Amino acid sequence: MSSLTDFIHYDFLLYSLIGAILLALASGPLSPLIIAKRQAFMGGAVSHSTLLGLALGLWWIETQNTLLLFLFTLGTTLVLTLILARQSFKEKLPEESFIGIFYTITMALGILVHSQNAQGKGDLMSYLFGNVLMLSPEDLMIASIPTILSLVTIKLLWKKWSFWAYDPEGAQVAGHPIKRWHYLFYLLQTLIIVSGLKLVGIVLIQAFLLIPGHFALKISKDIKSTYRNSLIFAVVTSIIGLYLANLLELPAGASMAVVQFIGLAMTTLMLNLKERGLS
Amino acid sequence: MSEILKIDKLSFKRSEGESILKDIDLLLNSSETLGIIGPNGGGKSTLLKLIVGLLKPTSGQINFSGQLMGYLPQTAHTENVFPITIDDVLDFSVLRHKGKLNKKTVLELVGLTKPTSTLMTKLSGGERQRVHLARALMSGPDLLILDEPTQGLDSTGQDQLLSLINKIKTEFQTTIIIVDHNINQLIKHCDKILCLNRTQHWHNHKDLLNKSVLESIYHCEFEHILLHEKEELGEHHACDHDHHHHDHKESK
Numbered sequence: 001m002s003s004l005t006d007f008i009h010y011d012f013l014l015y016s017l018i019g020a021i022l023l024a025l026a027s028g029p030l031s032p033l034i035i036a037k038r039q040a041f042m043g044g045a046v047s048h049s050t051l052l053g054l055a056l057g058l059w060w061i062e063t064q065n066t067l068l069l070f071l072f073t074l075g076t077t078l079v080l081t082l083i084l085a086r087q088s089f090k091e092k093l094p095e096e097s098f099i100g101i102f103y104t105i106t107m108a109l110g111i112l113v114h115s116q117n118a119q120g121k122g123d124l125m126s127y128l129f130g131n132v133l134m135l136s137p138e139d140l141m142i143a144s145i146p147t148i149l150s151l152v153t154i155k156l157l158w159k160k161w162s163f164w165a166y167d168p169e170g171a172q173v174a175g176h177p178i179k180r181w182h183y184l185f186y187l188l189q190t191l192i193i194v195s196g197l198k199l200v201g202i203v204l205i206q207a208f209l210l211i212p213g214h215f216a217l218k219i220s221k222d223i224k225s226t227y228r229n230s231l232i233f234a235v236v237t238s239i240i241g242l243y244l245a246n247l248l249e250l251p252a253g254a255s256m257a258v259v260q261f262i263g264l265a266m267t268t269l270m271l272n273l274k275e276r277g278l279s
Numbered sequence: 280m281s282e283i284l285k286i287d288k289l290s291f292k293r294s295e296g297e298s299i300l301k302d303i304d305l306l307l308n309s310s311e312t313l314g315i316i317g318p319n320g321g322g323k324s325t326l327l328k329l330i331v332g333l334l335k336p337t338s339g340q341i342n343f344s345g346q347l348m349g350y351l352p353q354t355a356h357t358e359n360v361f362p363i364t365i366d367d368v369l370d371f372s373v374l375r376h377k378g379k380l381n382k383k384t385v386l387e388l389v390g391l392t393k394p395t396s397t398l399m400t401k402l403s404g405g406e407r408q409r410v411h412l413a414r415a416l417m418s419g420p421d422l423l424i425l426d427e428p429t430q431g432l433d434s435t436g437q438d439q440l441l442s443l444i445n446k447i448k449t450e451f452q453t454t455i456i457i458v459d460h461n462i463n464q465l466i467k468h469c470d471k472i473l474c475l476n477r478t479q480h481w482h483n484h485k486d487l488l489n490k491s492v493l494e495s496i497y498h499c500e501f502e503h504i505l506l507h508e509k510e511e512l513g514e515h516h517a518c519d520h521d522h523h524h525h526d527h528k529e530s531k
Contacts, residue, residue: 002369030358034363035360036358036360036361037358038358110402159370159371159374160374162361162363162367162371163371163374165358165360165361166354166357166358166359166361166363166368166371167355167358167371169333169355170350170352170357170371171371172332172333172376172412173331173332173333173348173350174371174372174375174376175375175376176375191377200393217360217361217362219360221362222362222364222367223361223362223363223367226361228364
């Protein structure tokens with residue numbers, strides 16, 4: 001299995017390709033905002049908190065029922081994220097400390113629940129690092145929900161959310177519904193993270209949420225092109241990563257994350273060389 | 280002159296119970312300029328944040344009878360991560376309310392000649408301040424609130440900015456509230472002065488502002504206040520006096 005045509009001939013490869021593109025389309029446009037709003041650590045906290053929902057879901061629900069497991073994990077993670085969002089909105093202490101506590105405790109509880117109750121009912125490791133080759137059409141349907149929501153939200157609100165990221169107080173004084181935006185922003189991230197569990201896993205989803213935005217913010221000359229470049233980078237690197245994983249028989253999620261990082265590192269290097277050449 | 284802002288018995292406490300403002304009363308008519316002075320930590324910025332709605336009062340009323348407010352914070356907490364240009368910042372101000380003035384007019388008014396495609400990160404502190412002032416003006420606010428707009432500017436820059444504020448007031452009949460450490464300049468440019476030191480405040484026509492009032496607010500000799508004002512302009516003096524808040528009785 002080493003050619004591009006494999007992705008058409010084998011259903012599981014085609015599903016993995018569609019899944020990777022859907023995740024890239026969902027996370028790409030949101031990624032610059034996550035960085036601009038300094039929410040990278042928060043994304044990590046949300047992704048790790050899914051472990052608790054997942055462990056409870058694997059304990060109570062048949063693992064074959066993908067949709068029900070997704071909905072249960074999503075519901076549990078949303079409740080946890082709402083607590084995180086509420087606290088981060090009003091907390092006087094540094095936000096990072098609260099996120100750090102949230103992050104470790106929800107993960108620890110997830111491991112405890114799984115170790116006591118759900119062993120043998122689903123491989124938790126596959127959710128930590130994902131298995132894109134196991135995607136079903138049902139998984140793709142689920143993955144399309146955050147993709148549509150993310151694309152529509154950014155299409156409608158990109159300028160307002162850029163203002164919000166640039167000057168949160170200014171946006172509030174201007175009368176924008178920043179509390180509603182705050183919760184919507186967390187909701188979108190949660191949806192993307194939960195739907196990406198099977199695809200790239202809890203750990204590697206962070207690459208999709210951070211690297212495209214980092215790349216776009218480095219190279220873009222205006223706000224609109226930042227969102228566009230982030231989306232294009234996420235899609236292109238995901239396709240390359242998946243192709244290389246198939247070609248070299250490597251884990252798909254890790255390959256996509258590493259290709260994204262290589263793309264970012266090469267861009268940074270080229271920009272540095274260009275800067276030195278000009279000065 | 281119609282009444283534009285009325286504050287009744289306004290108090291604000293931090294969540295841990297520390298009183299920042301107590302029983303503040305204020306009345307401001309349209310086209311008036313109010314200058315707010317007082318020591319650091321005296322509650323000046325808190326009062327402005329309460330007026331613009333960034334903070335909620337513990338008790339008391341704030342009645343704003345205009346339509347729009349423009350706000351220039353002390354140091355705009357801006358995240359320059361996105362490649363944001365002057366154009367973008369001005370566009371931001373009209374995302375919710377239609378602009379009454381166009382970009383060219385406000386930029387001319389604040390005296391900014393740089394192309395609007397210039398990135399905000401390429402501007403000096405003073406230029407960024409002017410862009411943010413232009414943004415506050417774009418929607419044609421009835422009430423313009425400026426928190427230490429001269430901070431970081433040299434004496435010429437301070438004079439220019441205060442003259443500009445006067446021009447805005449004259450041309451657009453805008454009501455202005457301005458917080459600044461430069462007492463002499465504020466007394467010169469403002470119709471009313473509010474002296475604020477947490478629970479203590481004094482608010483009346485500026486002609487009644489005298490040395491003893493200022494001393495009671497700042498808790499130090501008047502000469503020290505003037506020396507500190509010079510320090511704001513970069514002229515330092517040796518002084519170990521604590522100009523921050525002291526516990527004291529309320530007096531009006």
